[in-house]
Every structure is written in C-alpha cells, then in structure tokens.
Amino acid sequence: MKGFGRYMIFLGSLVVRRESLGTYYKLVLEECILVGVKSLFLFALVSTFIGAVTTVQTAYNLVSPLVPNYIISNVVREMTILELAPTIMALIFAGKVGSSMSGNLGTMRITEQIDALEVMGINATSYLVLPKIIASILMYPMLVIFSGACALGGGYLVGTLTGIISPTDYIYGLRYAFNEYTVTFALTKALVFGFLISSISCFKGYYTKGGAFEVGVASTEAVTTSVMAVLIADYLLAQLLL
Amino acid sequence: MIEIQNISKSFEDKQIIHNISGIFEKGKTNLIIGASGTGKSVLLKSIVGLIQPDTGTVFYDGRNFTDADKEMKAEIRREIGMLFQGGALFDSKSVEQNVMFPLNILTKMSPTEKIDRVNFCLKRVGLENVNNKMPSEISGGMKKRVGIARAIVNNPNYLFCDEPNSGLDPQTSILIDELIKEITDDFEITTIVVTHDMNSVMGIGEKILFLFQGQKLWEGSKEEIMYSGVEELDNFVFTNKVMQSLKKK
Ligand SMILES: Nc1ncnc2c1ncn2[C@@H]1O[C@H](COP(=O)(O)OP(=O)(O)OP(=O)(O)O)[C@@H](O)[C@H]1O
Ligand SMILES: [Mg+2]
Secondary structure, three states: OOOHHHHHHHHHHHHOOOOOOOHHHHHHHHHHHHHHHHHHHHHHHHHHHHHHHHHHHHHOOOOOOOOOOOHHHHHHHHHHHHHHHHHHHHHHHHHHHHHHHHHHHHHHHHOOOHHHHOOOOOOOOHHHHHHHHHHHHHHHHHHHHHHHHHHHHHHHHHHHOOOOOHHHHHHHHHHHOOOOHHHHHOOOOOOOOHHHHHHHHHHHHEEEEEEOOHHHHHHHHHHHHHHHHHHHHHHHHHHHHH | OOOEEEEEEEEOOOEEEEEEEEEEOOOEEEEOOOOOOOOOHHHHHOOOOOOOOEEEEEEEOOOOOOOOHHHHHHHHHHOOEEEEOOOOOOOOOHHHHHHHHHHHHHHOHHHHHHHHHHHHHHEEEEEEOOOOOOHHHOHHHHHHHHHHHHOOOOOOEEEEEEOOOOOOOOHHHHHHHHHHHHHHHHHOOEEEEEEEHHHHHHOOEEEEEEEEOOOOEEEOOOOOOHHHOHHHHHHHHOOOOHHHHHHHO
C-alpha cells in the first residue's frame, strides 16, 4: 500500500517542471524506436506461432460434421483480437521492454547518472521516464495490431498449407459476424497495458538502491508486478467494457 | 564562496549529519575529509541540493539556495559542476555527447561553438581523439577526466568532486588532484572535494574540514593538520607508517 502511494507520487512528479517540447520530441522518437521497432521481430515470431497453433488446436477440437469449417478461423479471430494480441503480448512486452526499462533506469540510478542530471537542474523523472511511457502508449497499440495481423496470418498459412481449412473458408470465417467493438476493446486494453507496464517498470527501476544485484531484483520485480497489474486490469476492463 | 549553516540530516531515525556549519572559500580547493561512512557524500549532496537537509541553510555567494524559488535554484544550478564518485557518465552517449550535454540543456550556443568548447575542455583535462569513444571503452582514469570535462564545460563558479581519485593508481590520482587544483586557480572557482586520501590532503588541501561520525571536529589547512591536537583527526592522519614517522619528529 505504501508502495502504491509512492507510485502515485512518482506519476505526479512526471508532469511537473518539464523541459522544452523539442527535447521531448527527440527523446520520445528514440524511445519509440527502442520500444516499438526493436520489438517487431519478437512480436512477429511469437504471434505468428500462437496464431498457427491456435488454428490447429481449434480445428482439432471442432471435428464435427455439424460445425462448418469457417468457424475455425472465426474462433481464431475472436481469440486473437480479444485476448492473444492485447493480453498475451502484454506479458511478452513486460518481459522484453519492461525489464529493459527497469534495468536501464536502475543502472542509471546506482551509477549516479540520475544525480548527475538532477545537478544540471533537469527533472530526471520527467526527462527519463516520461518519454518511455509516452513511447509505450503510442507503440504498444500498434504492436498489438501488428501481432493480431501476424497471428491471423500464421493461422492462415498453417491452416491452408496443412489442408485443415480452405483459403476461402478461412477468409469467410474471419469476416463472419464481425463486431468492430472488439477492436475498440482490444485497443483500449492496449493503451492501458502500455501505460501500466512502462510506468510500473520505470517506477521499479527509478528507485533502485544498492548495486548490480539490486538492479537485477528490480527488473524481476518490474516484470512480476506489471504482469499482475496487466492481469488484474484485463479482468476489470472485461467487466467494465464488455 | 559557499557558506553552510547548521546542516543536519537524518535517514529514518538515524542522524547522519550533525549541525555542521562552515565556509568554503573561492579560488581554493576546500576538502571534506573523514573515514568511510561518516557522511561526507551526504553532506556534499546536501550542499548541492541532491538531498534535502532536515535543517540548515546553504548560501552560494550570499544567495540562499535552500529556500530559493525555482528560478533562483535553476540559476545557481547553472553555475554548478559536479564530478561523481564513479564518473556518472551517461553510458548511452559518446564522450563528446557527454561533455556537450550540459551545453545542450543549459545554453543556447550554436553547434560549432559547442564543439569548440567541448574540445577545449577535453584538451584541458588531457584527453584528445577520444570524442567518439563510448564510456565503456575508456579506462577509469579517463572516465574521471571526462567527468571533470563535463563538470567544467559550462564555466561553473562552483565545482564539486566526490572522491575524485578513488579507484585510481597513485600517479593518476596525483594528476587528477593537480588538474582540479589548476582548474580552481585558473577559473577562480569555489571547489569542494570529498576525499579520504591523505595524499590528496597533503597535495591540494588549502582548506580542510574534518568530519567524524557526522560531526565537524576540526577545520584548518594542510600545514596545520599535523598539529591539530584532535585525537580522532590524528588517528585519521597518522594511519600509515610514513606519516607516523613524521609525527615522531
Ligand atoms: N539515501 C540514504 N538512505 C539511508 N541511509 C543513507 C543514505 N545515504 C547515505 N546513508 C547512510 O549515511 C551514512 C553516511 O554515508 P556517506 O555515503 O555519506 O558516507 P561517506 O562518508 O561518503 O563514505 P565513503 O567514503 O565510503 O564514500 C552511511 O551510514 C549510509 O548508510
Ligand atoms: Mg562517499
């Protein structure tokens, strides 16, 4: 509970005493590259495989002459948009981006780089942390869209290549009974998760004390805590918005 | 000149700094000495404002820094350069970008002016042709020098050094000490150096403040330090054999 209070104070300190907008523009851009572009490969890999495996397993579970084949891709679509792309990918995002943010800030803290910024009169919280959070909020939804596409693509490839489902059925299933609101819901989740993961990881890293060992502990905690936050938020959002 | 009055600081319920007052003079290398863990770094950080002291006031040339408003604080901060114990170079930036960083943040110089100034400062600390190296590619002594170059790049009036020669060999230590002394003399700045190295004390200690368990027990110059008559200080000064033999004379 005390930790939560400090987290709120930390968030408050982000928005006071900012540097010029030009400075932020450059920093946010750099972070976007780190957070977004450099995650593309991992996201593509993981989501393509998950999409492929989901297709195979759904098909395996639906062997009934009463169920038309296009239901397979229909199920894959729903699962991808509602849960796989925004939530499962958030766990990957926490592992990759969250831990690196926390490790980065933790190292800067214990090697006094953050003090060096403060001495120069820079508000280190907003200078270092704000760009990371903004970049995550901007990039994570895009990554979610990207992984959604990869997952559906992976499903298509495996489904058609192995002959589980014909290309026409697959496409028909994707478009069958489509509710746009699921996409809105997924992107809302993505925004919230992007914010939660980046802010929690930065918070954990920023207040690291001690040495290299503690930097490692902080990174681990950053991932654990953000994963828990994501799961709780996932549940709450589903209750609220669906 | 920097003046501190009645600085105290506790962490949780443990008091680290006990009511310290003192004056650090302009154009001199002022030393804060004492054994490990006596609160030297905490005192230094309280003076530059990285730690908010519980009580007490810090004056920079008569300007009250502790109770200053935002603008005043920013103005004084612009005049401060600080060298950290481990160098504290930004490890995602090259040597040149590190030294240039304060100029980018604090001044409106043109790019060529900045480059010239950076090269001047790097040359001043005896480093050339390392502009594009990353901090991980240079030695500890070089990091300290880059740290000094970054601390002096914006022409500070006040220079703070936390253990500038910890982790360096004796020869390099002397070079760094002399560099700090020269810079202090050349630019007429107020320099405060935290150290527990007796070589530094005897080399550059123009004004010395001795801390013991968070209290100021003695102040004076390097000429007077041998005859202080303060037991704790004698224990600190005469730890090594050479110094002990000096005392007997
Ligand atoms: N942020 C902090 N929170 C709690 N205790 C602290 C903090 N910073 C320092 N201390 C405590 O204050 C005491 C003095 O620490 P300080 O770093 O000032 O010692 P020092 O004199 O600089 O020693 P050294 O020569 O080893 O650097 C230590 O006991 C340390 O544990
Ligand atoms: Mg120290």
